[in-house]
Amino acid sequence: MNIIEGSLEVKLPTIWADEKAEVGRVREEKRREEKRGEERRGEEKRREERREEKRREERRGEERREEKRREERRSEKRKSQVRRQKMQVREKVAKSHVTAFFQ
DSSP: OOOOOSOOOOOOOOOOTTOHHHHHHHHHHHHHHHHHHHHHHHHHHHHHHHHHHHHHHHHHHHHHHHHHHHHHHHHHHHHHHHHHHHHHHHHHHHHHHHHHHHO
16 A cells, blocks of 8 residues: 655636735736737738738739730721821822823
């Protein structure tokens, strides 16, 4: 038979008359609430950053589309100028043929 030395004392939650334990619990709860608040603010900040990034990306996309439209307009304008110049050259050639034919 072995004899074990030690205490059989059981630690139970303490309610002190001077309310120190209550103050500790309140302080701990307050810390937990602050931590949750910080986490929520962090999540809100990350969400807002994602929204802002999405807006910037949409603006960049719109700017790219607008630049593409401007380039298409410039291209059409150049094509129109080339067509006009060709027509003028053809008219001059036709005039010179007519003038040469009737002289």
